[in-house]
Amino acid sequence: MNRAELADFLRRGRARLGPADVGLAPGTRRRTPGLRREEVASLAGMSVDYYTRLEQCRGPRPSRQMLVALARALRLTDDEGDHLFHLVGEEPPRRETASAHVRPGLLLVLDRLYDSPAQVVTDCGTVLAQNAPAKALVGDALARPPRERNLTRRFFLDPTARALFPAEDLPAHARDHVANLRAVAAAHPEDPEPAALVAELRSASEEFARLWDEHEVSRRRPAKKRFLHPVVGLLELDCEVLLSHERRQHLIIHTARPGTESHERLQLLRVVGLQDMTPRNPAGRT
Template sequence: MVVNSSELASSLRAWRDRVAPAEAGLAAGGRRRVPGLRRQEVAQLAGLSVEYLARLEQGRAGHPSASVLMSLARVLRLSDQERVHLFRLGDQAEPLSGQVKRHITPSVQRILDRLTDTPVTVVDASWHCVTSNALAYALTGDTSALPLREQNLAWIIFTHRSTRYVRTDEEERLLRLEVVADLREAWVRYPEDTELRELVADLQEVSPDFAELWERRLPPQPAPGHRTFLHPEIGPITLDSDFLTVRDSDLRLIVYTAAPGTEAAGQLDLLATIGLQQFS
C-alpha cells in the first residue's frame, strides 16, 4: 500500500472542521472563516509546523510518521476506527494487539479539557508522557517539544535527566522499582511493540541500575502518594498524586491535587494564575 495523499488530505481537513475550538480548550476568537479549528491551531496542539501540516492537507507531504499520525489523531479527537483509517491512509502499520495502546480517546481528551484547575499528565504502559494539560505543563515544565525518547519518564529517571520533580533517596528507590516492574509487565503483554523493546534495550545499555533491576524481576513496591515539584517561581509544591487507569486502554492519568485550604492548594491557585501565561 502507498500513501493515499488526496484522501489523507481531504480527511484531515474534514476532521479539523468538525472540532470546535471550545473542545480543544481554545477561545473562539470572534468571527472565524473555518467551522472548526484553524490549521495553525491544529499544528500547535499536535507539535507540528504549520508548513508541514499545510503540505499534508494539500497532499504534498509524502509519508507521515506514526508519531505524527498519532498526534493528529489525538488533536482531531478521532475514534479508534478513524485512527485505524488514518494510519491506513498514511501507509503506516496499524496499532496491533501486541502493541501498547497509546491513543488518546475523545473521552480522555475531554477530561483533560475540563480539568483546567487540576494538573493531569497521561502516560502509557511504557511510561511515555503522551500528553498533559496546560496546568500540568506549567507545574512540571513543557516537554512536548522534546524528542520522543526524552518525553519518556522511565528514560528521564534512569538517565538522571534534570526535572522539577524532587524526591528523597527512598522515594527514588521505590519509583525505580515501580517503573521497572511496570515495564516488565508491559514487555510480557506486548511482545510486538518495537518502541517498548527499543526503550528497554537502550535502558539496559546506558543504565547499570536499570539492567540490574530488570534481571532481578522484583515486585513493585507501594509508591508514595505524593510528589514534590520545585517550581522556578513558586518554589516547592507537594501534591497528592493518583494514578487513574483508562478502561480498555494502556493509558493512565496522573492527577495532582491538594486538600482545600492548604498551602499547596494556594500554590496551585497561584500556578494557575502565573504559570499558564505562556500557554495562553
C-alpha cells in the same frame, strides 16, 4: 499516498471540532464551523504552512510520528486513526502495543482539567498528551524527541529529570518505575517496547539493573507525590491514576487539598505558566 482523500479527511476532521472540544477558548466569531488550520497545526506540533499544504493536496508524505500527532490533534478514534495511516500508505500502529492514539474519552477529560496538572501516559511510561498545568509543573514532554518522552528512561538516564523531586524521595521513585515496568513487560510479552526499554536501561544504568534484579512488581497506584518547582517551590500533591478500558493508557491527575500551602502554590503555578524547567543546579538538588 492518496493526497486528495487525505486532504478531504483532514478538512472534515477539523470542521467537526470546536475550540471547546480541544480545550481552547472560543475567541472571536468564526466565519466557518470547526477549528482553524493554525489551531490544528499548533495542537499537532507542526507549522501552519505544512498543515495547510496537506489540506491543499500538495504536502509531503507525513512521517508516522506526524500522523500520530495529527490523529491526536483531531481527536480521532482508533479506527479513524488507522484510516489516516492507510491514506498515507502506512501500516497503523500494532494493536498489541500501547497505542499512540490517545483515546478520545481520555482527551476529553484532559481538556476539561484546566486547573489540575494531568497527562496521558502509556503503561510503559511514555507521555502521549499533557494539559497546560502539567507542562508548567514538569515541562513540555511533547517538545522533546520521541525517545525522551518516556518517564522511566528519563528518570534513569537524564539527571535533570530527578531535580523535579526532593532528594529523599528519589529511591522510592526509582523502585516504583522499575516495579511498574516489570509488571508491564510480564503482562505484554508480545509488545517489543517494554522489552527494549528494559534491555537499554539494564545496560545503561547500574541503579536500574540492581533494582531490576530485586524482582519487585507493582503497577501505578494513587499516591502522594512531592514536586520541586523552580519558581513556586515544594508542592505535595495527590496523584490519581485513571485507566483506559484496555489498561494500556493512564490518565494521571495531580491535585492539592484546598486550604493547604500546596494548593496555593498550585494556583500560583497557573499564573506563572510554563517556565524553563531545566534546573539551574541539578547536581545540588540530587
